Amino acid sequence: ASSYEVVIAGGGSGGISSGARLARALGKDKVAIIEPSEMHYYQPIWTLVGAGCKTLSESGKPTKDVIPPNAKWIKDKVEEIDPDNNSVTLSSGEKVNYKYLVCALGIQLRFDKIKGLPEAFDTPGVCSNFSAHTVQKTFAALQDFQSGNAIFTFPTPPLKCPGAPQKIMYLADEYFRKHGKREKATIMFNSAGPSIFAVKKYAESLNKVIEQKDIVTNFGINLIEVKPDTKEAVFQKVANPDEFLTFQYDLLHVSPPMSSYEVLKSSKLADAAGFVDVHKETCQHKKYPNVFALGDCSNIPTSKTAAAVACQNAILASNLLSVRDGGKCVPKYDGYTSCPLITGYKSCIMAEFDFDLNPLETFPLDQGKERRTMFHMKADVIPNLYWTQMLKGRWSGPRLFRKIMHLGMSK
Ligand code: FAD
Numbered sequence: 110a111s112s113y114e115v116v117i118a119g120g121g122s123g124g125i126s127s128g129a130r131l132a133r134a135l136g137k138d139k140v141a142i143i144e145p146s147e148m149h150y151y152q153p154i155w156t157l158v159g160a161g162c163k164t165l166s167e168s169g170k171p172t173k174d175v176i177p178p179n180a181k182w183i184k185d186k187v188e189e190i191d192p193d194n195n196s197v198t199l200s201s202g203e204k205v206n207y208k209y210l211v212c213a214l215g216i217q218l219r220f221d222k223i224k225g226l227p228e229a230f231d232t233p234g235v236c237s238n239f240s241a242h243t244v245q246k247t248f249a250a251l252q253d254f255q256s257g258n259a260i261f262t263f264p265t266p267p268l269k270c271p272g273a274p275q276k277i278m279y280l281a282d283e284y285f286r287k288h289g290k291r292e293k294a295t296i297m298f299n300s301a302g303p304s305i306f307a308v309k310k311y312a313e314s315l316n317k318v319i320e321q322k323d324i325v326t327n328f329g330i331n332l333i334e335v336k337p338d339t340k341e342a343v344f345q346k347v348a349n350p351d352e353f354l355t356f357q358y359d360l361l362h363v364s365p366p367m368s369s370y371e372v373l374k375s376s377k378l379a380d381a382a383g384f385v386d387v388h389k390e391t392c393q394h395k396k397y398p399n400v401f402a403l404g405d406c407s408n409i410p411t412s413k414t415a416a417a418v419a420c421q422n423a424i425l426a427s428n429l430l431s432v433r434d435g436g437k438c439v440p441k442y443d444g445y446t447s448c449p450l451i452t453g454y455k456s457c458i459m460a461e462f463d464f465d466l467n468p469l470e471t472f473p474l475d476q477g478k479e480r481r482t483m484f485h486m487k488a489d490v491i492p493n494l495y496w497t498q499m500l501k502g503r504w505s506g507p508r509l510f511r512k513i514m515h516l517g518m519s520k
């Protein structure tokens with residue numbers, strides 16, 4: 110077995126950004142990152158890949174190029190976590206021991222929970238921005254669409270980026286208008302949730318967008334089956350599981366249900382729902398003080414986004430280093446998360462909020478409005494910030510900017 114000061118399980122947004130900070134602080138070969146994928150993707154840009162304005166290849170870089178200079182990449186999968194013995198077991202059977210463990214495994218897509226999927230992705234019109242395998246099919250489906258129902262689904266939580274299911278719908282609306290087929294389309298948002306967005310301020314703006322765009326909403330229904338032969342999508346009523354609704358589709362964009370990975374669910378680190386049970390303000394595990402978690406695999410009660418990870422990775426790294434030096438965790442995380450709600454090819458509502466679903470906005474202007482500048486932030490500025498700063502452990506979220514731009518008067 111090999112041993113490291115810090116082992117990081119998962120080399121996505123959270124694993125690389127926190128790994129960069131820890132490896133810089135601890136020096137060469139003290140930090141190992143376990144990640145099986147050859148490619149690291151910036152998933153937030155997939156909304157724009159699906160809409161045909163960015164490419165899949167520009168959304169990713171080889172994992173070897175994002176592993177921090179001092180860190181060791183273990184190209185394998187974590188199969189078992191044993192926090193009582195401070196070790197993880199890899200697919201190869203090898204054990205890796207740690208003094209500190211960072212869990213950054215993300216969340217698992219469960220297309221398999223919908224009858225008929227994933228096979229129906231091989232049939233016309235069925236697509237999803239949520240995975241690298243299916244995102245390119247979204248733009249093909251927008252192009253091929255002629256008339257009929259274009260249905261956009263939203264699953265029963267938990268899910269990452271709860272705004273993504275509707276962003277692509279607004280882009281589809283604009284695409285259809287540009288290409289003279291909007292009048293022949295019925296655009297539907299079929300959601301298992303109760304409303305368009307959890308934060309009142311942004312929900313009000315989005316409801317106006319929906320009205321302007323003439324979109325039909327059906328809340329409280331959950332996609333359970335796709336029948337590509339008859340082009341039907343079957344939904345179950347959330348409030349009355351014996352009742353089903355069937356819709357004909359010409360385009361079906363699926364946002365899948367998601368769950369924690371088995372390796373976490375079966376470990377002693379998980380809460381009842383299967384997510385890593387950490388203190389929400391410090392990222393430290395509630396029972397194992399040498400274990401930390403961030404991002405989508407944690408049970409931190411905020412929207413699962415890369416923007417949230419931007420804040421969490423800095424807090425996690427400083428707390429882990431403090432505990433390592435015999436100190437304490439400083440509770441700092443306020444739940445900051447952000448959802449750049451793209452409402453068209455040049456417009457975006459920049460939602461930013463905290464644990465209590467109160468807006469926590471960076472810019473001293475009304476972010477409830479659709480803005481071209483915010484589209485530019487989302488499409489160009491923030492991706493650049495991600496690759497050049499966040500993955501190097503040099504971006505802790507926009508808090509400092511918020512303070513400066515509000516002349517110190519913001520939280
Ligand atoms: P991830 O970045 O998903 O990383 C998890 C890593 O763990 C992966 O690399 C995976 O390969 C690895 N892994 C899994 N299992 C194992 C194992 N057993 N052993 C070792 N490694 C393993 N966020 C925003 O902030 N703004 C947005 O606009 C936005 N839009 C989005 C749109 C879409 C379509 C999608 C899919 C996501 C979007 N997100 C957005 C969400 C954002 O991408 C995630 O919240 C973020 O990537 C979470 O980081 P993470 O490190 O927790 O998980």
Ligand code: UQ1
Pocket residue numbers: 153415416419447448449471491494495499504506507
């Ligand atoms: C952010 O910091 C971040 O991390 C790089 C994102 O990830 C995708 C975001 O989407 C957003 C909105 C932020 C917040 C940053 C600003 C400048 C508002």
